[in-house]
Amino acid sequence: MAGxxxxxVKASAQYRAVARIRWQILRNSLRRSRxxxxxxxxxxxxxxxxxxxxxxxxxxxxxxxxSALLGHLSILPLLLWPVLVLWQVTPIMLASxxxxxxxxxxxxxxxxxxxxxxxxxxxxxxxxSSLMGSMVLIAIWLxxxxxxxxxxxxxxxxxxxxxxxxxxxxxxxxxxxxxxxAQRRTREFLGILVLFAVIxxxxxxxxxxxxxxxFGHLQQSAVFETVTRIQGFFPPGLAAAAIAHHHVEAxxxxxxxxxxxxxxxxxxxxxxxxxxxxxxxxxASRLSVTTTAxxxxxxxxSTAQPAAHAHVLAAIIRKELRYLSRSGVMLFSLVAxxxxxxxxxxxxxxxxxxxLKYALPVAVAYCFLPLTRQVCxxxxxxxxxxxxxxxxxxxxxxxxxxxxxxxxGLFALEVGLASIIMVYRFGQFPFGLVTVTLCWLLxxxxxxxxxxxxxxxxxxxxxxxxxxxxxxxxTGNGLVSLLVQLVTFGIGVGLxxxxxLMGQVRIVPAVLLALAICSFIAWRTLLSRVDTLAMDRRxxxxxxxxxxx
Amino acid sequence: MDAIACxxxxxxxxxxxxVDSITLNVAPGQFFGFLGPNGAGKSTTIKMLTGLLEPTAGxxxxxxxxxxxxxxxxxxxxGVVPEGMxxxxxxxxxxxxxxxxxxxGLDPVTTKQRTExxxxxxxxxxxxxxxxxxxxxxxxxxxxxxxxxxxxxxVLFLDEPFEGVDAVAxxxxxxxxxxxxxRGATIFLTSHVLEIVxxxxxxxxxxxxxxxxxxxxxxxxxxxxxxxxxxxxxxxGTRLTLEQIFLNVVGADQASPxxxxxxxx
Numbered sequence: 001m002a003g004x005x006x007x008x009v010k011a012s013a014q015y016r017a018v019a020r021i022r023w024q025i026l027r028n029s030l031r032r033s034r035x036x037x038x039x040x041x042x043x044x045x046x047x048x049x050x051x052x053x054x055x056x057x058x059x060x061x062x063x064x065x066x067s068a069l070l071g072h073l074s075i076l077p078l079l080l081w082p083v084l085v086l087w088q089v090t091p092i093m094l095a096s097x098x099x100x101x102x103x104x105x106x107x108x109x110x111x112x113x114x115x116x117x118x119x120x121x122x123x124x125x126x127x128x129s130s131l132m133g134s135m136v137l138i139a140i141w142l143x144x145x146x147x148x149x150x151x152x153x154x155x156x157x158x159x160x161x162x163x164x165x166x167x168x169x170x171x172x173x174x175x176x177x178x179x180x181x182a183q184r185r186t187r188e189f190l191g192i193l194v195l196f197a198v199i200x201x202x203x204x205x206x207x208x209x210x211x212x213x214x215f216g217h218l219q220q221s222a223v224f225e226t227v228t229r230i231q232g233f234f235p236p237g238l239a240a241a242a243i244a245h246h247h248v249e250a251x252x253x254x255x256x257x258x259x260x261x262x263x264x265x266x267x268x269x270x271x272x273x274x275x276x277x278x279x280x281x282x283x284a285s286r287l288s289v290t291t292t293a294x295x296x297x298x299x300x301x302s303t304a305q306p307a308a309h310a311h312v313l314a315a316i317i318r319k320e321l322r323y324l325s326r327s328g329v330m331l332f333s334l335v336a337x338x339x340x341x342x343x344x345x346x347x348x349x350x351x352x353x354x355x356l357k358y359a360l361p362v363a364v365a366y367c368f369l370p371l372t373r374q375v376c377x378x379x380x381x382x383x384x385x386x387x388x389x390x391x392x393x394x395x396x397x398x399x400x401x402x403x404x405x406x407x408x409g410l411f412a413l414e415v416g417l418a419s420i421i422m423v424y425r426f427g428q429f430p431f432g433l434v435t436v437t438l439c440w441l442l443x444x445x446x447x448x449x450x451x452x453x454x455x456x457x458x459x460x461x462x463x464x465x466x467x468x469x470x471x472x473x474x475t476g477n478g479l480v481s482l483l484v485q486l487v488t489f490g491i492g493v494g495l496x497x498x499x500x501l502m503g504q505v506r507i508v509p510a511v512l513l514a515l516a517i518c519s520f521i522a523w524r525t526l527l528s529r530v531d532t533l534a535m536d537r538r539x540x541x542x543x544x545x546x547x548x549x
Numbered sequence: 550m551d552a553i554a555c556x557x558x559x560x561x562x563x564x565x566x567x568v569d570s571i572t573l574n575v576a577p578g579q580f581f582g583f584l585g586p587n588g589a590g591k592s593t594t595i596k597m598l599t600g601l602l603e604p605t606a607g608x609x610x611x612x613x614x615x616x617x618x619x620x621x622x623x624x625x626x627x628g629v630v631p632e633g634m635x636x637x638x639x640x641x642x643x644x645x646x647x648x649x650x651x652x653x654g655l656d657p658v659t660t661k662q663r664t665e666x667x668x669x670x671x672x673x674x675x676x677x678x679x680x681x682x683x684x685x686x687x688x689x690x691x692x693x694x695x696x697x698x699x700x701x702x703x704v705l706f707l708d709e710p711f712e713g714v715d716a717v718a719x720x721x722x723x724x725x726x727x728x729x730x731x732r733g734a735t736i737f738l739t740s741h742v743l744e745i746v747x748x749x750x751x752x753x754x755x756x757x758x759x760x761x762x763x764x765x766x767x768x769x770x771x772x773x774x775x776x777x778x779x780x781x782x783x784x785x786g787t788r789l790t791l792e793q794i795f796l797n798v799v800g801a802d803q804a805s806p807x808x809x810x811x812x813x814x
Contacts, residue, residue, distance in 0.1 A: 315651035319640065326639050326680070384633035388696075390601055391635065392652040393624040465639060535618045539602060546633040 011115045018106070018119060034459070034476070034540075041476040046128060049090075053132035056086070057139035064143030068151060076240030077231055080162065083136050084236050087166045090129035091174065113276050120272060124171045137163050144243065154250055155243050161254065162239035165261040172268035179271060180328070235260050312394050316402035323381060324406075327465035330374070330381075334410065337370045341418050360422050360429045361437045365489045367414040368448060371407060373463065375452035376481035377474075378403045379545065380463035386545045389534075396534040397527055400456075404449050404527075411445065432505070439512035440492040447519035450526045451484045457534050462545050491515070550613040552577040552704050552735035553598065558607035560593050567593040569759035570607065575737060575752070580730050582750030582767075583739045584791075586799050590759040591739040592632050595708050598737070599629045611704060625653060628702030630710050634693040638682030642673050642692050645681060646699055653700035660699070667695040671721065686713040694722060698729070705729065707738040711745050723749060747791040757799040770794050 029035030060079045067075050103120055111119075124130055137159050144155045231237040235257055242253035324330055341363050368375075378400070379386055389399050423429070459477045492512070499508050534541070553575040560568040568590040575581045585591045596602035598609060600618035609616040614623055629635070637645055643664050650660030668674045671691040681689065694710055705726075711719050726736055726749065740746050746753065747767065754764040763770060771788045789797070 311651050311657065312654070315648050319637065319644070319648050322644060323637075323639050381639075383638055384635055385637035387601060387629075387631045387633055387635035388637070388649065388652065390618065391599055391624065391627070391629040391631065392649070393621040393654065394652045395621065531619065535603075538618070542601060542633075 011112060011118075014109070014111060014115055015119070015122075038476040041479040045475060045479060049128050049132055050135075053086075053135055056082075057136045060136055061139030061143040064140040065147045066143075068144045068147035073240070073244035076244055077228075077237050079140055080236035080240050081231070083133060083140075083162075084166060086136075087129050087133035088170055088173065090132065091127060091170055107276065113273065116276055117269065117272055120171065120268075121167065124167055127170070129170060130167050133166055134163055151243060158239045158242040158250075158254060158257070161257050161261060162235055165235050165257065165264055168261060168264040168268055172264050172271070175268060175271040175275075177332070179274075309398065312398055313402045313405070316399055317406055320403060320406045323465065324410075327381070329465060333373065334370045334414065337366060338414065338417055338421070341366065342421050356426055357433070359426055360419065360433060361440065361492070363418040363422050364415050364437055364441060365444075365485075365492075367411060367418050368444070368485050368488075370414060371411055372478065372481050372485070374403075374410065375407050375448055376455040377460055377463060377477055378407070378452060378456040379460050379541065380456070381465050382545055383462065384546045386542060390538055390542070396531045400453050400527060400530050403456075404453070407449065407452070408445065415441070436496060436508050436512065439509040439516065442516035443512050443519050444488045444492065445519075446516070446523040447488055448484065450519065450523040451481070453523075453526055453530055454533075455481060457530065457537050457541065460541055460544055550577070551575060551610065552579065552612060553581075553737060554610040555598065556608045558594065558597060558609065559605045560590075560597060560602065561605045566759050568597070568604075568756075571756065571759075571761045573754060573761065573764065575735060577735050578730060578733050579735055579752050580726070580750045581735070581737045582746035582753040583737060583756065584743070584746060584753060584795060585739075585756035589756045589799070591756055592708055594756065595706055595737070595739055596631070599627065599631065599706050600624065601631060625700070626703045628697035628700065628705040630690075630693045630697045630707045632708045634689055635696070636681050636689055636693055638680065640681055641676075641678055642668060642681060642684075642695075643677055645692065646696055649696040650699050655700055663699050667699060670725065671695050672718070687715055687718050690714050691718055691722065694725075698725070703734055705734060705736045707736065709739055709741065711740055711742050719745070743791045743795060753791070753794075755795060755798050763794065763798045767791070 026039075030039060060083070063075070063079055067073055067079075103116070103123060106116065106119065141155055141159050144151045232241055233256075238253045238257045238260070242250045242257065245253065373380070382389075389396055455477055459480065461474050461477055495511060496505070496508055499505050499511070551574045553573065556572050557570045558568060558572070559566065559570050571590075571594065583591055583594065593602060597604045598611075598616075600616070600620070603618065611623055612626055614620065616623055637648070640648065646664040646667060647657075647660050650663060651657070655663070665674075668677070671694070673688065673692060673695070676684070676688065681692065684692065690710060690713060694707070697705060697707070707726075710722060714722065723745070726738075730736060738746070738750065750767060752764075752766050753770060755762050770791075771794070
């Protein structure tokens with residue numbers, strides 16, 4: 001092939017091409033106001049995370065500095081474990097609204113496996129979690145080295161290796177979750193695994209609390225020693241041990257950390273190799289047999305009658321449920337927050353009486369989170385099917401109504417389960433608080449649905465229902481929807497606190513009910529105008545959802 | 550009364566005019582082929598005729614009534630296979646057909662019965678459990694066509710229905726479409742495959758750079774009709790093929806000087 005070197009396409013040229021195309025995509029997206037908004041949303045998200053993580057960095061950096069200064073390097077695991085947890089949890093939090101690039105699209109080109117892996121990792125480096133995690137590690141490193149310059153030679157490789165391990169672990173977890181969520185059997189297996197983990201955590205919690213009395217003399221506690229010993233076998237403990245100890249012990253710790261890093265890399269490599277080979281994550285069998293001879297065209301009787309509203313509603317609801325049941329990613333996003341509620345219910349924070357008092361309303365408000373995508377981007381999963389709604393005689397109003405019915409059902413299920421968890425953990429809540437919570441729900445739900453319908457039409461983005469990756473437009477939509485949720489929650493909290501201060505807490509339900517009537521009217525009004533809105537926006541909706549990947 | 554009539558239909562995208570004041574009339578029962586080179590305005594026109602795109606100017610009438618995106622009663626009489634096929638990838642073929650039937654107001658029993666007939670007819674009956682997203686392109690086309698006819702439309706709009714369809718499936722589709730024409734339906738079809746248009750369509754319009762440059766019965770076009778000063782005549786006494794007509798009408802400024810790509814082996 002003329003123009004192609006004998007050893008094939010140069011990898012560096014491919015990297016440059018990928019970088020250039022990403023830049024061009026960004027530049028082209030700025031031509032539209034939607035793209036500009038998306039960039040602003042991304043900048044805001046990054047700033048919010050940078051500020052949060054910046055504060056964490058300063059705190060942990062200071063603690064590292066003090067520990068090195070005072071020679072208490074044994075506390076280093078307490079600094080590194082939060083880094084690991086935050087690094088791994090942040091991508092899951094961001095997955096619901098941040099754009100992630102699906103690199104499998106590159107596989108149509110002659111890209112070598114190692115180039116594919118490298119690109120996958122480089123994109124991972126620019127993840128918010130990696131950037132923020134690296135920032136904290138640099139702060140810890142600075143704290144250690146400033147306090148004790150002699151630590152430079154061991155803290156540098158130990159923390160760099162720990163950072164690399166975190167990067168590989170995040171990417172590995174994501175790639176395997178994508179794989180497991182793609183197929184029913186593995187989805188069920190993952191579900192059982194998660195359930196098992198949750199039960200283990202719940203059993204662990206009471207055990208820890210039972211022994212909490214012993215924690216007064218931590219150094220003497222056998223439990224503490226066991227925990228310390230066990231954590232020492234894991235990467236945060238190993239990185240800390242490498243820094244705290246000298247010579248042989250440090251080398252052994254670094255060696256074990258290298259082993260962990262390689263293991264995470266190997267597991268990631270297994271997954272990426274399968275992707276690279278062209279693995280399809282579809283659930284259907286590969287073979288298709290078409291042997292039936294074509295018969296005469298079917299006799300098509302008279303033209304269809306006006307659609308019975310109930311039949312159409314039922315059809316759309318059925319379709320939505322089928323979509324939900326076949327999307328591991330959507331099911332995961334529904335279940336994961338409940339798991340967090342379950343875990344939070346058993347945390348030491350939940351022993352705080354003040355926190356306990358408001359556990360129910362907080363848990364109920366939290367239940368909006370898993371439905372953010374379904375509510376605020378309800379057309380995103382339709383793909384080319386969006387055209388059907390515009391060419392069929394069914395009003396878009398009916399489509400949105402059916403989607404809202406499903407959303408209310410799912411929300412009721414989430415709230416029901418969260419409430420059961422709360423009552424199971426903390427017992428019955430005061431009747432007054434339950435009433436206020438219910439009244440707030442009556443206000444918040446129609447408002448969320450109204451805003452969701454509006455965003456679904458005006459800020460739709462294409463959703464991939466089989467992967468955790470998100471497409472362009474996810475950040476802006478996600479940020480606006482989170483903002484609306486915060487405002488809705490803020491109104492409830494503000495109202496409760498103000499009237500409580502004024503000694504008028506009894507009228508909170510009445511005020512919330514009045515607001516609920518307003519939000520219901522807003523939802524009805526918007527629903528009645530949704531056809532006009534959708535027709536006005538149909539070109540951009542179709543262009544966004546139908547365009548090829 | 551025409552099945553489809555549009556007057557002065559125009560669509561502009563900023564400063565670019567994709568469809569420039571076209572006027573078309575398609576009689577009931579006609580198999581109408583709408584041709585044109587890439588980017589000529591075929592898909593834009595069909596999108597406007599089916600309510601997927603708002604015209605900048607002009608008037609559309611379907612079955613004698615004014616058509617616009619909100620004309621739901623009229624939409625009930627139309628079947629459409631749009632450019633993106635309008636399929637819902639995470640459903641199976643029977644589920645999708647059932648869904649479309651209900652969206653068009655068919656009762657569940659009729660929908661079920663027609664779904665079975667269509668699956669059988671399109672040779673998709675063996676693929677009942679496969680998700681549409683896992684279908685081949687040709688199978689998806691067949692399914693999209695099945696969905697477009699499940700409610701027995703009076704007017705059918707097809708945007709490139711034979712693209713990516715194998716010869717056997719194309720034969721099946723052609724026989725179905727011809728059957729519909731015999732029963733009085735009107736079909737408006739765009740295609741790049743001139744042989745198929747030549748075999749199926751009774752009338753043809755050619756769009757070029759957003760303007761209609763030929764519009765007549767295939768018979769008239771073959772025998773040589775002049776439009777906009779362009780002669781369609783071939784050699785004396787010969788009847789033109791559709792390809793010759795097409796090249797005569799749009800080929801003049803499409804043809805580029807003979808070049809070779811030196812780097813191709």
